[in-house]
Amino acid sequence: MPALALCLILLFAAAPFFWLIRPHRSLVFAWLAALPPAAVTVWQALQLPAIAQGNVLVERYAWAPTLGLEIALRLDGLAIFFGLIITGIGACIAFYTAYYFEGDKRQGFFYLVLYGFMASMLGLVWADDLLTLFVFWEGTSITSYLLIAFKTDYKGATDGARRALIVTTAGGLAMLAGMVILGLHVGSFNISEILATPGIANAAITPVALSLLFLGAFTKSAQFPFQFWLPGAMAAPTPASAYLHSATMVKAGVFLLARLHPAFSELDMWFWTLFLVGGFTMVLGGVSSIRYTDMKALLAYATVAVLGTLVMLLAFREKYAYEAFVVTVLAHALYKAPLFLSAGIVDHAMGTRDLRKLAGLARVMPVVMVTVVLAALSMSGVIPTMGFLAKELMLENGYQLFEHSEQLVGGLMYVAAALAALFMVGSIITLIWEGFFRQQPDEEGAHLHHAPSFGFVAPALLLTVLGTIGALFISAYENLLFAPAIAAISGEPAELHFKLWHGFTPVFLTSLGVLAVGFVVFALRQLLRRGFAAVPQRLSSLVVYDSIVDAIYHFAYRLTVLIQGSPMAPQASVTLLAGVLVALYAIFLNTERTIVILDSLEIPGISEWLIFALAIFGALATVRARSRLSAIISLGVVGVTVTLFFVLFGAPDLALTQLLIEVLSVILLVLVFFRVRPDPAIELDRRRAFRLFVAIAMGFFGFAVVMINHVTQVGESISPYFLEKSYSLGKGTNVVNVILVDFRGYDTMGEITVLGLAALGGYALLRSPHIQSLRRRIDAARGLNSQDGAPEVSAQQKATELGHD
Amino acid sequence: MTEIYLRLVDKILTPIIILIAIFLFLRGHDLPGGGFIAGLVAASAIELTILARGAEATRDRYGPWLIPLAGLGLVAAATAALLGLYGGGFFRSIWLEFYVFDDKLKFGTPQLFDLGVMFVVIGMALTYLLRLSEAAEATAVKQAALEERVEESRL
Amino acid sequence: MSLHPTILSLPVAIPLLFGALGMLIQSLPLARRLQIQQTLVGIAIGANLVVAVILLVSALTGGPVAYQMGLWVPPFGITVYLDAMTGIMLTMVGLLSVLIYPFALATIDAERARLGFFPMMLFLLMGANGAFITGDLFNLYVFYEVLLMASFVLLTIGGTPSQINGGIRYVVLNLMGSMMLLLGAGIAYGTLGTLNMAHIAVRMADAPYPVQAMIGGLLLIAFGAKAALFPVFFWLPSSYHTPHPAVTALFSGVLTKVGMYSMFRVFPLFFPWLLNSWQPLLMTIAGLTMVIGVLGAFAQPTIRRLLSFHIISQIGYMLMGLAVAMTPNPYGIGFGLALAILFLVHNQIVKTALLLGGGAVELEMGTGKLNELGGLVKLRPVQATIFFIAAFALAGFPPTSGFIGKLGLLEVTFSSGQWVIAGVSVFVSLLTTMSMIRLWQYIFWGKPHRQPLTPRRQAHSNQALMTTAPVVILVVLSLLIGVVAQPMLDVAQTAANQAIDRAAYVKAVNPELTEQDLRIAPPDLHLSNTPHPAQVAGR
Amino acid sequence: MTAFMLALLVGVLFACGAYLILQRGQIKLVLGLSLLTHAVNLALFGTGTLTRGAPPIVSEETESLGAAILFTSYADPLPQALILTAIVISFGVTAFIVALVFRRDALTGSDLLPGELAAVINTSDPFAEFSLRMKLPDAADDYDILQYELDEVYDHPESEAEVAHE
Incomplete structure (x- = not known):
């Protein structure tokens, strides 16, 4: 099942x-x-x-x-x-x-x-x-x-x-x-x-x-x-x-x-990491707990101390360490949960859990007081609670190590455990005294909202009682509950015989000493709190963490501004330069560096020379153009020479299309170019060197792209098939047209879809309602509207703006 | 005055150019021409109308039909492709051939497809020409003033 | 399952026909037109999904199928090719469009609807489907242009300043990418004499290294620009936050994924050996894409900007999977690709869910600025719950699809010996969590700064259902993929195996094309340290 | 030799196009893109065999000559078809960009490209130069309509404070 x-x-x-x-x-x-x-x-x-x-x-x-x-x-x-x-x-x-x-x-x-x-x-x-x-x-x-x-x-x-x-x-x-x-x-x-x-x-x-x-x-x-x-x-x-x-x-x-x-656990790395990290955490948590006046914060640091203890105990492969580990886990669960629950009850009843505002709770909630005191006994390791057993075993572990082989480790552990414990004793006494027994709070006191019902307290009480008397009957279940756990941790079968009372061993005497010094810590609590307050904040790991996160955010922010906040030109040049890099890589890094011109070495005729010269002239003129009109004209020159080129090399369809498109493009460009307002800032020409660099690189790229076709040809072109089958299969003698509408008609279908989409896009962009009114707003902002005697908005225009079909 | 000449030119030239377009379209399968070229030529013819009669008048005449025309072109193209299914496969061309006075006439789905191409090209090109010319007309007066102002601000 | 291969034309034909019909009626009166257009679009995307599912099932059970447009003999006509990877992409995009459609119906404004928003959705679908299914390099370019043009229009429809601003960047930078693709196709024709992808695959092995490098590099740039890889991703964060939220969601599910799919398709087919010899390059790109994407997300002040950067970051994971696809590892050749596919699907689902959820918040609250939002968990508990799950799915928490993808990629990169990139991906995972928490806490926790635009009463109407239900479905899907992981992995594995099986591709297109055994390595000195392609074919 | 010259021409066109694109302003962008389009089309043309004079218009009888002979006597038809497709597509895209430029002008009254004004104001921009920034106060008055573009700038004091606060 x-x-x-x-x-x-x-x-x-x-x-x-x-x-x-x-x-x-x-x-x-x-x-x-x-x-x-x-x-x-x-x-x-x-x-x-x-x-x-x-x-x-x-x-x-x-x-x-x-x-x-x-x-x-x-x-x-x-x-x-x-x-x-x-x-x-x-x-x-x-x-x-x-x-x-x-x-x-x-x-x-x-x-x-x-x-x-x-x-x-x-x-x-x-x-x-x-x-x-x-x-x-x-x-x-x-x-x-x-x-x-x-x-x-x-x-x-x-x-x-x-x-x-x-x-x-x-x-x-x-x-x-x-x-x-x-x-x-x-x-x-x-x-x-x-x-x-x-x-x-x-x-x-x-x-x-x-x-x-x-x-x-x-x-x-x-x-x-x-x-x-x-x-x-x-x-x-x-x-x-x-x-x-x-x-x-x-x-x-x-x-x-x-x-x-x-x-x-046999690894040195295992031992030292756990021993040092756990031990330090234990001491840090224990010592810090005295500092806090919030009941839950105080308990939280005490928890940190216990967690450190547990990690440290796992560093060892000793019998007492295993025993201490399992007993501590159970004992901690049984006393810390009730303490938290009691803090919750106090919070619920008084509206605060700040010790500075609390006093004399023992009178108003005696059951809670009993719970807390019992749990505190276990936490402080007072005989005969389970906490006592846990602490005994841990100290015993240190003592045995010290006695036998590892004096340094054992001694360190012994001292650290005692140090953490006495501070925890001090802080839990503080909690009980300040919260439950003293008569006057430090600050203005909180008032009881309503007394807790018994059901509210019962779970905490139950757990505490278990943790207190559980140790007395431990022999009843030690081999049932603890031994299998120890067996799983150690990897070997375990047999347990816990004893609460060992006599006045050094360990027991240490326990007593810890309790006694715990009262001293309690007495000095105000002094210690002030001392802690003087420790610089930037040493705390919370502050370190926050500054790391802040640093990540700031770095991210700077980086994003750098890469995304820039104008389009650098971004476009990245794509272009990537292409250049590919060409460089392909041509220079991985070839025998020979260029075989497969094309015949015939000298081009005068017409070719003229066309090439004209095209290059047109392109350069477009770049150098001072006015938009001359730019459009130069661009037209390039277009026309491309057309001539197509004529010369046997592409009449292309030539016709190119020419017609050139005409329409010029009309479109003229219509738009004379509307777009020039910008003062545009005159400031920047980064000329960079642009020149990209331009020259792109020139190389274009050259390489064309030349690579003439350096290598791997297989027969599929093109002759079209020449051969155009008439018999495609029913047409204009091979280009047959390819367009038949052999590769699917391409053409995609292409006219692009055109249809462009139509819809232009329709949407150019006829959206506010385009005219936006224009007027701009003009108004520039003070161009009224004194120029611009005609009032006609009904027709209004209709356009409203998007009338 | 120029407008009158323009209108005259428009009256005569536009139909002729459109005829040329149809001619280019029809011979496209065998000689240079075809749907693209015919569409572009036809669009140029109507651009002439725009110049002669103004964008608004032209828009009233053709405006609402441009997007549907492009749509029709796409539908025609898709239909031609789908008709191929009758011939065995998507985009398979189907030809009908018959003789009229010893002249072989042929009609096929590729021509329907080419017609679709022409419609789309006309629809697309004219959408842009019309919309942009219209906007240019609407603010022509302001434009002059604007240019002047811009010139001033440059100095 | 055997099917008539003519059905392979439907993923393009259906959206084209219905979209064209939608354009055809553009001059009808508005109300009537919208009604018809919406019906047409509804039918078309529904039919498209059905077809896609049929194709997926057929590819999974029956293996790859090719079909010739116009029944011309390959390589002369245009081939379309279907295998499981294609089927997965078709199905996912079909599914996303079906889910986004009701959201768009409920939230799109009259102005955008009037200008042809709905037919445009279909054209986007057509472009994506065409790019998925094509088996011809130039045709791929054409469908990229269809896809891009449709996305240009969808991006700028409405014409607000930020849309135009983002639109210009988007158009120009993508144009650069397309240019590279076109030149790549041109060189393939010029040197290899063919455009058919199966035929190119056959001849590529004979091509000298410069040609391979040139074609490979140009395609990498072109697809990288579509997929928004470092360093050519700039267009994405400048534009994705500007259009209507439904459009952003559609874009995130379709656009970048097409670029990634093309890489998955082309690299293992044309030059699988380059995936190994270029691995350091690909890994660097992948790592930088992840890190810069996620760091970008940290700095963003609005919901959709933040999510846009996450798209970039996640693309890096997919590239990472592709880069180890041909590296020998205990899971077998191609496992990296399988995981990349799975991750892609996961990303489509979760990212769309997040963008729809975040978009709904933006529409409802009237702003997407994080510091003006807050406390929504109390106003909109259902939306909050879904968003929470989706956010943690993106961060890769179990038991969502994100966990499976993350774990799998981690295993395959570690076992391929790529420890650095694996470490980077773990780190980026942490940053993703941090950033998603930030997003979540700004929107849903804290004190409410403003009230929703729509009163609570209306929020429970039909419209709320149409905006919320798709997100719920997507989140449930993500959980399902996470829980029922093994079947999904098997599907992805099948897809990857088919994608790297070059011989099967050529055989499906035209067995006569095989001029030599595709498993023989190209005799090239520069490839001496790459594994023998016999391993690559891996059967 | 012709191929070599064609390659040179394509290179020049690419260079000029790139140079224009990297300049400020939308007009130069459009011009640059047009030049790039020409460059790409010519590059595509260069992928076929360059045959002078014989357009690929066959007659009904030529089929019997066989493919190989046909290929030497006619111009390569496939690149022509591809270029035709590419030309038309780029015409559509160019027209769309022109419409975008037009609309942007209507919205902002400026020829500046997106991000360029931001670059002027954004002090951390790598491409902005000191002299330009000095001109800012004058320019900024003129551009209040472009406030939205400032929203695009990441380097807002508020937003940074907000990030730091996080």
């Missing part, structure tokens, strides 16, 4: 369903909305025992086999671990959303995008094919874009959405290139196959492919220097922030790294 596909389809189908039924606020609806993800969660939970025994569910659906494109799904330990988080928290969020958007007309749209996101995210972690992963990856990017800019007329939201999309798309495209390189090398895009390819880590393309994949992962997971988009994304409605930007989507990059871990 295609269970995986059905789960995805269920979620995708739920999206338009909830959009169409236009939900309203009711408890029933909240339950209904939570139902699809809850069902998928339960289904996954039921699969856990089988997965834990090493089974996997694999489903593959062909999409475009030629391109290696397929939807391949694979439910293994890692996939189900992330899948459970996605749908489990998804159910809570869906429930919460019904309260958050009470009375909002666009609630249905939010659900549409939310479910779309949920399905994409689930598909992403279930993917067993790089391209499948990419498809769902882009799905999360687009849905996240729409969610961040949910308030479409708020500039902060749309700007944040744009930055988020551009940064993640940039990474995504780089990742796609990496995927294609990797997939082409292996011959398959299937992740299991790629991971199983022997020697893939040492292939020549691996550094390039891996760097590109890293770009994708780092942008999506907000690693330095791409972390700036995540705080901007907090303009999203709170359910989206809680879900996408803390619990799930930002972990997509981490997930990708975890997926690739078995094959590539």
